[in-house]
Amino acid sequence: MSRSALPSAVRLDAQQAYACWAPTYDETPNPLLALEERSLAPMMSSFFAKYVVELGCGTGRWLRRLEKAGLESLAGVDISDAMLAEAKRKCLPSTSLVHSDCMAIPLPAHAVDCVLASFLLSYVQDLRNFAEEVARILRPGGTIIVSDLHPNTTSYGWRRTFSAAGSLFEIATFRYTLPDLINTMSVAGCALEAMDELNFGEEEAVIFRQNDMIDHFHRVESLPVIYWAKFSLRES
Numbered sequence: 001m002s003r004s005a006l007p008s009a010v011r012l013d014a015q016q017a018y019a020c021w022a023p024t025y026d027e028t029p030n031p032l033l034a035l036e037e038r039s040l041a042p043m044m045s046s047f048f049a050k051y052v053v054e055l056g057c058g059t060g061r062w063l064r065r066l067e068k069a070g071l072e073s074l075a076g077v078d079i080s081d082a083m084l085a086e087a088k089r090k091c092l093p094s095t096s097l098v099h100s101d102c103m104a105i106p107l108p109a110h111a112v113d114c115v116l117a118s119f120l121l122s123y124v125q126d127l128r129n130f131a132e133e134v135a136r137i138l139r140p141g142g143t144i145i146v147s148d149l150h151p152n153t154t155s156y157g158w159r160r161t162f163s164a165a166g167s168l169f170e171i172a173t174f175r176y177t178l179p180d181l182i183n184t185m186s187v188a189g190c191a192l193e194a195m196d197e198l199n200f201g202e203e204e205a206v207i208f209r210q211n212d213m214i215d216h217f218h219r220v221e222s223l224p225v226i227y228w229a230k231f232s233l234r235e236s
């Protein structure tokens with residue numbers, strides 16, 4: 001969970017960070033993931049897709065849900081061997097797990113119906129390269145759903161941190177505004193269909209209470225903490 005006024009932390013890039021965090025990533029109570037899941041789950045189960053690829057799939061939080069959606073093909077792509085090893089323990093053997101940077105995805109052009117990128121974009125160094133890769137692997141008319149920490153959270157003093165082996169670590173991130181994202185996706189051929197900026201609700205207050213952080217909840221409850229956006233690849 002991100003917090004303000006933290007003591008100094010060891011700064012890592014995403015690859016180093018997820019190598020350390022992978023064994024305990026799923027154990028960390030995370031109201032941001034809870035908020036994202038309750039917002040996106042209805043949409044994820046209601047659209048038609050045969051082949052879904054999750055970029056930055058991590059330990060397989062969404063893959064395990066998508067395995068129940070009756071897809072023809074499901075794949076997760078991640079740059080971290082350690083996160084993929086956790087995903088492998090949890091996912092079905094039929095789910096492909098691919099070790100790759102999402103800047104050069106080892107999939108053929110126009111093969112995929114839906115791409116999901118959940119809490120990935122903050123670690124993507126080159127948004128334009130990301131958008132072009134997504135547009136390359138999507139079939140015309142295909143969908144991409146992106147979610148991430150809201151760019152405004154930097155102004156709340158939030159940093160991307162985690163604890164492992166008794167130390168605090170901070171992950172290096174890149175900040176993109178929502179217009180940056182929409183414009184970059186549009187230039188790559190992906191038109192915005194829907195988006196939302198979300199605040200924590202009572203469901204997440206429970207997690208804050210359980211972790212003795214309800215004051216933190218009250219400081220941000222009126223502010224957007226995550227966003228999601230759905231794009232489709234233009235047909236022509």
Ligand SMILES: C[S@@+](CC[C@H](N)C(=O)[O-])C[C@H]1O[C@@H](n2cnc3c(N)ncnc32)[C@H](O)[C@@H]1O
Nearest residue numbers: 018056057058061078079080083101102118123
């Ligand atoms: C915050 S985790 C999110 C994991 C999963 N999507 C979820 O929401 O539970 C971010 C993931 O993105 C992966 N990642 C970061 N940079 C990446 C890149 N350039 N290409 C592919 N994966 C990347 C990390 O290894 C990590 O597993």
